[in-house]
Amino acid sequence: MARLTTSRVSAAWAIPLALAVTVARPALACPSCAAGIEARAELWSRDFALHLLAALVPFLIVGLACVYAERIGRQRAASARAESQIIPTRSSDDALAPSAGAHASRHQGSHGP
Amino acid sequence: MKATHHGAIISAGLLLGTGLGGFVDGIVLHQLLQWHNMLSSVRPPVDLVAMKYNMLWDGLFHAFTWLMVALGVWRLWVAGTSPEVPWSGRTFVGSLVLGWGLFNFVEGVIDHQLLGIHHVHPGADELAWDLGFLALGLLQIAAGAWYIRAGRADTTPRAGLHLGAPR
Numbered sequence: 001m002a003r004l005t006t007s008r009v010s011a012a013w014a015i016p017l018a019l020a021v022t023v024a025r026p027a028l029a030c031p032s033c034a035a036g037i038e039a040r041a042e043l044w045s046r047d048f049a050l051h052l053l054a055a056l057v058p059f060l061i062v063g064l065a066c067v068y069a070e071r072i073g074r075q076r077a078a079s080a081r082a083e084s085q086i087i088p089t090r091s092s093d094d095a096l097a098p099s100a101g102a103h104a105s106r107h108q109g110s111h112g113p
Numbered sequence: 114m115k116a117t118h119h120g121a122i123i124s125a126g127l128l129l130g131t132g133l134g135g136f137v138d139g140i141v142l143h144q145l146l147q148w149h150n151m152l153s154s155v156r157p158p159v160d161l162v163a164m165k166y167n168m169l170w171d172g173l174f175h176a177f178t179w180l181m182v183a184l185g186v187w188r189l190w191v192a193g194t195s196p197e198v199p200w201s202g203r204t205f206v207g208s209l210v211l212g213w214g215l216f217n218f219v220e221g222v223i224d225h226q227l228l229g230i231h232h233v234h235p236g237a238d239e240l241a242w243d244l245g246f247l248a249l250g251l252l253q254i255a256a257g258a259w260y261i262r263a264g265r266a267d268t269t270p271r272a273g274l275h276l277g278a279p280r
Contacts (some may be wrong), residue, residue: 028167039165042156051152051170054228058220059177062131062212066124066188073120077197080117 117268119204121145121192123261126208127215128185130244134213137179142233143171153231193271201267214253221247
């Protein structure tokens, strides 16, 4: 029983100790270490704008290709829409023509010899 | 009326292809193999500070690739809700491959050849590696363009979308 109590006490001490060690370690390690601070400082000092542009330009070119693809697609869709609006008019004309012809022939038929 | 607005799905595929291809580049080449770091020719990663400096730039590269994926998902959503856009697997996969290849080619020409800020595998044979990377990009562009062309025959919108229905 006494042994159990002792182990409980040591476990209770072990948790804050482990937490203290965990919290204390990053203070000595990176990103707060000297190497990390130096690397971050270099980011701004060494031709940052030029390097950022170099990293960005390939993405921007693909972005422009996307804009172009969307624009061409929209134009094609618009022309297809315009065609589909013309086609029913033509087909309705065609549909009218035979009936008109039939009507005319019927008309002729009624007044035929 | 047929769904003929392939542009929206091509655009989504290009963005996603660039983003996912960029992640393959970043994970496989930058991190696993530890080649091709963003500014490895400007600041060779031979000590801890230089490695961390390159790591920062690799992080920026990954941020841009993430942005491309996010934009690609948005465009794909738009394409999927439009009855004018054909829901074509061939067009989409072709665009993914084309986007990846286009990015590799453009990145290779600008960063490796023109600016020389990094190379695929720095060292004695870096030109051969760079040319191989460009050739791979061109191959991907050709394969993607061919598959997009095959997808032109697909004119059915995503299931559940009716042409001419009010949006």
